[in-house]
Amino acid sequence: xxxxxxxxNEAKRVKVRLFALCLALxxxxxxxxxxxxxxxxxxxxxxxxxxxxxxxxxxxxxxxxTETLIKLEAPxxxxxxxxxxxxxxxxxxxxxxxxxxxxxxxPSPLAAHITFGPAADPGSLQLRVxxxxxxxxxxxxxxxxxxxxxxVAFVKASGGCSAPIDSTDEEAMQGTGEMRxxxxxxxxxxxxxxATLMIRHPNFNGMQMNQxxxxxxxxxxxxxxxxxSGTSKIFDLSAxxxxxxxxxxTFSFIPDGKDPIRxxxxxxxxxxxxQTFATPASTN
Amino acid sequence: xxxxxxRRPRGKPTSTALVTRxxxxxxxxCLCCTxxxxxxxxxxxxxVASGIFMRAGLHEEVTPENRGGIAxxxxxxxxxxxxxxxxxxxxxxxxxxxAEIKKRTDKPIRYVLVTHVHPxxxxxxxxxxxxxxxxxxHRALRAAxxxxxxxxxxxxxxxLGSDRAGSVVYPTVEVTDGMELDLGGRVLRLIAHxxxxxxxxxxxxxxxxxxxxxxxxLFVQRVPSLxxxxxxxxxxxxxxxxLRASRAVPGHGPVVxxxxxxxxxxxxxxxxxxNETRKAIAAGVSIADAGRTVAQSERxxxxxFDDYNExxxxxxxxxxxxx
Numbered sequence: 001x002x003x004x005x006x007x008x009n010e011a012k013r014v015k016v017r018l019f020a021l022c023l024a025l026x027x028x029x030x031x032x033x034x035x036x037x038x039x040x041x042x043x044x045x046x047x048x049x050x051x052x053x054x055x056x057x058x059x060x061x062x063x064x065x066t067e068t069l070i071k072l073e074a075p076x077x078x079x080x081x082x083x084x085x086x087x088x089x090x091x092x093x094x095x096x097x098x099x100x101x102x103x104x105x106x107p108s109p110l111a112a113h114i115t116f117g118p119a120a121d122p123g124s125l126q127l128r129v130x131x132x133x134x135x136x137x138x139x140x141x142x143x144x145x146x147x148x149x150x151x152v153a154f155v156k157a158s159g160g161c162s163a164p165i166d167s168t169d170e171e172a173m174q175g176t177g178e179m180r181x182x183x184x185x186x187x188x189x190x191x192x193x194x195a196t197l198m199i200r201h202p203n204f205n206g207m208q209m210n211q212x213x214x215x216x217x218x219x220x221x222x223x224x225x226x227x228x229s230g231t232s233k234i235f236d237l238s239a240x241x242x243x244x245x246x247x248x249x250t251f252s253f254i255p256d257g258k259d260p261i262r263x264x265x266x267x268x269x270x271x272x273x274x275q276t277f278a279t280p281a282s283t284n
Numbered sequence: 285x286x287x288x289x290x291r292r293p294r295g296k297p298t299s300t301a302l303v304t305r306x307x308x309x310x311x312x313x314c315l316c317c318t319x320x321x322x323x324x325x326x327x328x329x330x331x332v333a334s335g336i337f338m339r340a341g342l343h344e345e346v347t348p349e350n351r352g353g354i355a356x357x358x359x360x361x362x363x364x365x366x367x368x369x370x371x372x373x374x375x376x377x378x379x380x381x382x383a384e385i386k387k388r389t390d391k392p393i394r395y396v397l398v399t400h401v402h403p404x405x406x407x408x409x410x411x412x413x414x415x416x417x418x419x420x421x422h423r424a425l426r427a428a429x430x431x432x433x434x435x436x437x438x439x440x441x442x443x444l445g446s447d448r449a450g451s452v453v454y455p456t457v458e459v460t461d462g463m464e465l466d467l468g469g470r471v472l473r474l475i476a477h478x479x480x481x482x483x484x485x486x487x488x489x490x491x492x493x494x495x496x497x498x499x500x501x502l503f504v505q506r507v508p509s510l511x512x513x514x515x516x517x518x519x520x521x522x523x524x525x526x527l528r529a530s531r532a533v534p535g536h537g538p539v540v541x542x543x544x545x546x547x548x549x550x551x552x553x554x555x556x557x558x559n560e561t562r563k564a565i566a567a568g569v570s571i572a573d574a575g576r577t578v579a580q581s582e583r584x585x586x587x588x589f590d591d592y593n594e595x596x597x598x599x600x601x602x603x604x605x606x607x
Contacts, residue, residue, distance in 0.1 A: 073572075075572065078598070079575060079594045079595035079598050080598050083571075083598055083602065085570065085571050085572035085575075087570075087572070126570060126572075128571070158439070159435065159439070163435065164437065180606075182568065184568050189522055194568075196568070198605065198606070200606075208431075245600065246573070246606075248605075250570065
């Protein structure tokens with residue numbers, strides 16, 4: 001627990017530093033009088049930005065390029081910048097300890113860090129994120145032997161972070177903390193199975209402005225999602241401002257055939273929700 | 285039109301000038317109204333019924349050249365004054381429309397009716413400030429403009445320049461449910477709809493001619509964009525059908541169409557979108573994969589389909605996945 005807490009605190013420190021960094025970078029850009037269109041940076045400046053972000057998150061640990069350990073599927077052009085589906089694929093799943101999703105040009109780039117537990121099947125993970133501008137998206141896998149492997153995709157999006165929530169979101173926000181779990185098939189003990197977790201939560205990130213009051217809707221977003229099968233951890237996800245409204249996660253795990261799935265969620269305003277879901281039993 | 289109508293254009297604007305007789309029938313058009321908007325044809329007001337002047341929008345994204353003129357806009361002239369709806373997609377374009385209207389009538393512009401929050405329908409309202417009109421909007425329009433107006437303005441200003449974009453203008457009269465206006469011997473019946481294309485759609489019936497101003501509850505040729513509720517839109521389409529209007533002014537498409545076949549065409553798309561999205565959700569198809577596969581049978585029936593359908597599927601998916 002102590003270690004977990006330290007890790008969380010460390011994650012928070014990284015976030016705060018990253019946020020400050022990005023404000024500084026943004027300030028520098030604005031100071032040069034660049035328009036949003038010109039923010040479409042060059043490859044060189046993108047690389048420089050990534051180096052800075054990577055140094056903040058990973059210190060001096062080397063990130064090796066890989067085409068096999070982690071793959072990132074993201075749309076080249078986001079249809080809805082406030083809901084961009086992203087899939088992380090880790091084919092050599094037994095080697096994977098955790099994955100980081102970084103949206104370089106979001107105001108706070110570290111979108112999610114997922115640490116897998118013994119009940120996980122870390123082969124793939126889908127999530128939905130907000131993307132604010134044309135940006136590189138990095139996925140970095142940490143292997144059990146402590147090495148880092150990274151891959152990148154470029155996504156064209158506009159205004160996903162500050163986009164006002166729309167009316168369907170508004171409806172869905174009623175009942176914050178409500179969860180649903182869908183299972184792809186019946187559980188066969190020991191065999192990987194896919195599940196989709198749906199969570200009702202506005203995930204206000206502090207960037208939606210009320211034009212009348214000129215106030216920003218105060219931020220309130222999910223910062224932690226912890227999923228277990230019985231007492232065995234599937235994964236911990238620490239999140240930041242970039243998860244979409246009403247987050248949906250699709251993941252795989254190894255059911256033990258008897259214990260339910262337990263989900264614990266916390267948000268930045270001390271909200272906490274817990275729910276268990278029975279895995280559908282195999283009829284065989 | 286879609287929430288981010290003012291995103292930068294990609295690809296070539298789709299020409300809609302070539303519509304065969306059969307297609308015209310399928311799409312519910314009368315051939316007298318085609319060819320649909322092309323740059324040259326679209327730039328003037330046309331009297332489509334007695335005292336009703338409309339200009340067709342272009343089937344394009346917003347560009348500096350079209351100045352946001354992508355929706356159908358125009359006015360109704362009564363004995364005592366004029367109602368403008370919609371007032372264009374930018375200040376610059378609204379000023380042109382105002383000048384055109386002034387050429388047609390010297391009656392005072394008493395009302396601007398804003399059919400919904402999307403930028404291509406509301407940013408020209410500012411051009412009519414000198415007329416001091418009553419600005420009419422849906423009961424939810426103000427809140428929608430408060431939430432999105434500045435976001436839209438900024439993006440529009442990036443394309444057109446802030447001096448040409450216009451400003452956010454709030455309604456001075458809100459329609460809660462329904463309302464009747466009299467322009468002087470010319471009665472207009474307004475309906476404030478439940479969440480459909482957006483959460484603030486207004487439609488209007490001109491009692492004298494029976495012409496229904498369906499605004500963006502009716503798209504013709506241009507692929508519909510979903511920004512409210514898919515189920516709601518299908519419900520509101522039924523409500524409009526019950527008015528039994530024979531002809532309508534859609535928000536996008538030829539400025540006048542036969543209502544029934546045009547609405548059938550729209551609801552066919554929405555129904556395919558709904559049914560196939562539900563099926564995808566039930567089958568565990570991801571939102572990303574659904575976006576690429578749902579409603580593809582509709583692809584050849586609409587312009588700008590590839591620009592909007594995937595986004596419509598994502599909207600539909602997130603509405604329907606909580607059913």
